[in-house]
Amino acid sequence: MPRYHFAANNGIFLNRRPFINYDQKLAPKHISRFVGIGAFPTEISKAKDKYLYAIKTTPLSSLGDKIKERPDDTTENPYVSLILRRRRDDKVDGKLKEDDNTEFEDIEEIF
16 A cells, blocks of 8 residues: 555656555555656756656654544545446456455445
8 A cells, every 4th residue: 555656657747636545455544645747858858847756755654643644635545436346346247255355335335
């Protein structure tokens, strides 16, 4: 469960609002942040977007209860609906693993 997710293949800068990260049982854990980095300028092309991003991280082990804090602008995890859809499809197709005992039908059931 990453706290930061960086991507650089689209060449645009995007600093998405933090989102809730879940464990494998879809229990909310901590927030994650997504940052898309712009393309690095070359001699031919100038930078169109921010291409550098600095962060200061703290190891999870030293955060204690702070890991459970959520900023006011925290959003839902953009991947949860895909996970729920896949689990629903797997349940219909009989592909669920024996250790997968989650019965979530909707994200609202998690809270």
